[in-house]
Amino acid sequence: MEKVLVTGGAGYIGSHVMATLGRRGLRCVCVDNYANSSPEAIRRVEALAPGTVEAHEADIRDTDALRRILATGGVTSVIHLAGLKAVGESVAEPERYHDNNVRGTESLLAALADSPVRRFVFSSSATVYGHPQGVPISESAPTAPQSPYGENKLEIEGLLARLAKDDPSWRVINLRYFNPVGAHESGTMGEDPSGIPNNLMPFVCQTAAGRRPQLSVFGTDYPTPDGTAVRDYIHVMDLAEGHVAALGALAAARDGTVMTVNLGTGRGISVLELVQAFERVNGIAIPRVLTARRPGDVAVCYADPSLARQALGWTARRTLEDMCRDAWHWQSLNPEGYRKAAA
Secondary structure, rough: OOOOEEEEEOOHHHHHHHHHHOOOOOOOEEEEOOOOOOOOHHHHHHHOOOEEEEEOOOOOOOOHHHHHHHHOEEEEEEEEEOOOOOHHHHOOHHHHHHHHHHHHHHHHHHHHHHOOEEEEEEEEEEEHHHHOOOOOOOOOOOOOOOOOHHHHHHHHHHHHHHHHOOOOEEEEEEEEEEEOOOOOOOOOOOOOOOOOOHHHHHHHHHOOOOOOOOEEEEEEOOOOOOOEEOEEEEHHHHHHHHHHHHHHHHHOOOOEEEEEEEEEOOEEEHHHHHHHHHHHHHOOOEEEEEEEEOOOOOOOOOOOOOHHHHHHHHOOOHHHHHHHHHHHHHHHHHOOOHHHHHH
């Protein structure tokens, strides 16, 4: 069984990626330090895809630990998801973010250098585009990240490009995600942020579950149809399938390939449109308060996903209604996330 090293595999995206890989007949070697995730997520993956996960508790900055894990053999490719990811927190703690995200990637690459593994899928982000000059956003759009988190992603993309140029045996795909939401359709896995959620959908779900008194809608005077910000929300299972497609593309690619691909739906959805869809689909009213814009937020941001169709043979299939239904299914079955189950 082919093995894929998945860093950050216990996280929101990582767990869904591993479940998808496992159902496709691949074995996952998971590396996670559980700083922002739970071992319970691994158990949920194993329930969905038995016998497909080999889990290791390790920090990606521990190069020797990574070398020991890789020395067990069988790994043919890497999906690198591990990293700190809160934009606001990165502004407050830029050195911590650089150490974890950039230095952690350098450590991973140093460990891989001593192995035969040369296929690398990187979890990048649409935050590298900053304030877009126009929409939809293609991969050729200018990059101008507005936070240390976005800067980290762009710096890592540069590291990988230089690596493949210096050693053409490498093959790399950078996946620039837009806004992942939703959960596994079984309701056993989903987004479980610690503390106050940074993203819209988990805040909506926690408000619906009574964990939050109300949802704050930041900005109602944007130049959009309903005045609220517009984003490209993509179902996490579509995103997971995008990683499988990327691995397939790397297997067929020429040595030295470095490709950057947007993963999004190509459709902009406003904050109020998502909230109203959630209410309609799940029959739950979301109390909300309209408040001022947050500094740095852009009015409209959505992807041009045409390259993903051409290069990966991948298209997002799930609807906004699917995103809302699956997110609430997860939250309603797991009102405290993974914490109660792990206790």
